[in-house]
Amino acid sequence: MSSIGGGTPIPTLKTGRAHPHPEPLSGSLFSAAELMPGDRHVVMLDQRLLPRIERYEIFSRVEQVADAISTMKVRGAPAIGIAAAYGLVLAAGFIEGSRERFLESMQTADKLLRRTRPTAVNLAWALDRMARTVARIAGEAPIQRVLALGAEARAIHSEDVAACRAMGALGAANVRDGATVLTHCNAGALATGGYGTALGVIRAARDAGKKIRVLSAETRPLLQGARLTAWELHKDGIQVETITDSMVASFMARGLIDQVIVGADRVARNGDVANKIGTYGVACLAQLHGIPFDVAAPWSTVDLACPSGADIPIEQRGEREVSHVSIGESEVQIMPDGVRAHNPSFDVTPFRLIRALYTERGTASPLTAETLARLAPSLP
């Protein structure tokens, strides 16, 4: 793979930022991705290895960041947007020379990152925002370009954490004290800049003094619920138990689940929500059993240019993620040779099945095109 920019990196200015201590998550200090002091390296927790192995990797090139997103070392809609923004900062650090040369190389880096994963609109949103900064500073000195892009990427990161806290507070108001709350996949600190969206609602409810019990659905095929949500909440001292995806229906039928809260990868203009595969089934079961089904997502997940869920691109991932189970660095084949597997990574939940969408801009409930549009920022 040809490297972007090539050559040796531009000398680093000491930016004086303390080692990136991620947003403290009520006692557990970890973050999906951080830009290190000097804006030349990104550190990421390899989420594929959790919970057995906590391994942080340090990347210096945008190609490494793109690979980390594609292979899901870093995953989660806001987290991959933040990681991609950091990847552009790394790319800028290798580009000397003219404004035109800079713009051309940064566009190459943008394309590399943009094609990593299609469903989470946060990736495109973050890259579009960074592209505006690229255009604004293209004529500046190389080191100034790196500093400006580093500042913008860090702003994207910190704004996401603030958004998670704001939506968490809104959602927590609708979490009943003593409730058992089901969540699907991982929409926590590991999937965001920190604090989490669905898990941000759970953290905020706990911080408001509510006694809640979380059930994390394991979420085949990559088991984000069993591996990541269980790990993250347990580290934070929040009571969490894991059930298999196949248990959700009977747990609801037996009255063992009071409400559901999940994240999102893209919210269409009519309120349809794309989220991890299996979410739609949980929403149907919740409707059948009269259980409130809520979604938490930052506004960077809302795509008003996308008319409905039918227009959301659904990522198709490799069959091996279904035919094999990964445990740490090893994997075990669970399917017979010669049998194909399907692996759509997301599905779409129609807005009619959703009681409320919590964003940092407010709550849309009932969730409709109209209530969603009311939260949109006014056009400049």
Ligand SMILES: CSC[C@H]1O[C@H](OP(=O)(O)O)[C@H](O)[C@@H]1O
């Ligand atoms: C706040 S993360 C939203 C979303 O991202 C996850 O997908 P993946 O693990 O494939 O990146 C999952 O759908 C979460 O709900």
